[in-house]
Amino acid sequence: MRPVLYGDVSSAARVLLGTAPDLRDSLCRQMIGEAMAADRHRRHYCKPHPRWGNGSLMSAARRRRLSAEPGFDDPEYCACFELVLRCLRQRA
Structure with a gap:
């Protein structure tokens, strides 16, 4: 996953805010996993992942409703x- 900045955390938190509390933990882990997979894809193919973006947590989060x-x-x-x-x- 690309380096995590304030905007990444804020975007993910805004997605979670609109999610039922009992689903938040698994959705958060899913977004982080998507960002990690997208970053691997980006490094291997030199282009963003078609669904999850450029490997940042913000990119994975912004595929959802904020x-x-x-x-x-x-x-x-x-x-x-x-x-x-x-x-x-x-994760670290």
């Missing part, structure tokens, strides 16, 4: 943001 980005005063958004960070940490 909620409007709230501020960090929204507890649900904070929980989703934390979940993305936790999944990334567990």
